[in-house]
Amino acid sequence: MTWRRSVLGDHLDILSGFAFKSQWFNADGRGLPLIRIRDVVPGKSDTYYSGPYQERYVITDGDLLIGMDGEFNRARWRGGRALLNQRVCKVSPSNGSLDERYLFHVLPQVLKAIEDKTPFVTVKHLSVNDLREVELFLPPISEQGRIAAILDRADGIRRKRVQTHAMANELLRSAFLNLFGDPLANPHGFPTEEIAFHLSKQRTGTQSGPFGSALKKHEYTRAGIPVWGVDNVQQNEFVNNAKLFISEGKFDQLQRYAVEAGDILISRAGTVGRMCIATPTVAKSIISTNLIRVVLDKSSLLPEYFVALFTYFPHRLGALKANNKDNAFTFLNPRTLKTIEIPIPPIELQEKYRRFSQAVERQMSLEREHLAGLKTLFASLSQRAFGNNL
Numbered sequence: 001m002t003w004r005r006s007v008l009g010d011h012l013d014i015l016s017g018f019a020f021k022s023q024w025f026n027a028d029g030r031g032l033p034l035i036r037i038r039d040v041v042p043g044k045s046d047t048y049y050s051g052p053y054q055e056r057y058v059i060t061d062g063d064l065l066i067g068m069d070g071e072f073n074r075a076r077w078r079g080g081r082a083l084l085n086q087r088v089c090k091v092s093p094s095n096g097s098l099d100e101r102y103l104f105h106v107l108p109q110v111l112k113a114i115e116d117k118t119p120f121v122t123v124k125h126l127s128v129n130d131l132r133e134v135e136l137f138l139p140p141i142s143e144q145g146r147i148a149a150i151l152d153r154a155d156g157i158r159r160k161r162v163q164t165h166a167m168a169n170e171l172l173r174s175a176f177l178n179l180f181g182d183p184l185a186n187p188h189g190f191p192t193e194e195i196a197f198h199l200s201k202q203r204t205g206t207q208s209g210p211f212g213s214a215l216k217k218h219e220y221t222r223a224g225i226p227v228w229g230v231d232n233v234q235q236n237e238f239v240n241n242a243k244l245f246i247s248e249g250k251f252d253q254l255q256r257y258a259v260e261a262g263d264i265l266i267s268r269a270g271t272v273g274r275m276c277i278a279t280p281t282v283a284k285s286i287i288s289t290n291l292i293r294v295v296l297d298k299s300s301l302l303p304e305y306f307v308a309l310f311t312y313f314p315h316r317l318g319a320l321k322a323n324n325k326d327n328a329f330t331f332l333n334p335r336t337l338k339t340i341e342i343p344i345p346p347i348e349l350q351e352k353y354r355r356f357s358q359a360v361e362r363q364m365s366l367e368r369e370h371l372a373g374l375k376t377l378f379a380s381l382s383q384r385a386f387g388n389n390l
Contacts, residue, residue, distance in 0.1 A: 003140075005137050007134070008135070009132030009133065010094075012132070013091070014128050018084065018085065018086060020049050024050050025047055032049055032053070032081055033049075034048060034083050035084055040066070040073050045079060061078055064076055066131075068127075069087050071230070071231060072112075091107075099148055111126070169235070172357055173312040175353065179345075182316060190343040192341045194339055198301035199295065199296060199297060199338070200296060209290060225284050225285060227288050233267045237276050251286065258284065258285065259285045260278070263303075265277075265278050292337075294337070
């Protein structure tokens, strides 16, 4: 059975998304959902587009998508008819020589190979030509189907764990509504105050990561003090696994960007607006260029309430508006963040939500350990199936 070396572009159709105008964006369900980078993995979008569009950019369930910035994610779309926004691509076999399921499973290796060749920077960008020019060994179509069937079964087990994680997030969202109500309607009449009044008085309340002049590329090291990046900030989950580091001496210069347990980290690149509570296991670490750190006065505003509010109900906050840049929100400007008015429930009620969320988090932590084991098993099966075919 002959495996032949091929250029991926000879077997692949790639549709790049369109730069839809933000003036037509809405959160009221008018028009079609708009797929942005942050929507690729969840498979759904809460941003809608009500303006004119071409039918070629309409995506349906099952279409295979790739986010072209940050984490280079790939996933099948599950949110019904939707529009493909810029920096997201739809990929599909162009002829009968490539099995779509095989393509789905081999793409992570393809994207990892591209990422490894991308310059050592904090946020990486993928181009259509990068995809087209990848060379790989391609088995006959019948063998592709056999390999894909094995991996489909293994991936099915893994996806069940992922669904459990999603259910836990929905549980937290429901608990929030039960305790506090819809933040836009504010049915309990909680006082509405600017975030600025509830930032830490001991440390800088909002801090953007260091820019190029403060931290240059050549100053990153392969070990040392962790520099948390976009990949470490998942939805309501801190990933305690750094990829970038700096020296002790450089940390001394950049202590204003230091991270402590309980700080809130917000992504402003890749999946913009995603946030979590930092839980580092090291004493020293800093944020990267593409993060914002928020430190609250915990006597009046708890991180668990804050993160849940902005994670589960971003479009129920009147001051939170999309600006002219795709995937950007006004609160990603630290100065604007301070002026946003949010409901401030009694601290005792916030404490009740924190205790509940911590109990859920303990269970989710166990689930993540199981999921990590399943991912390792799936990666092993993928490696055995594809070998070093890139």
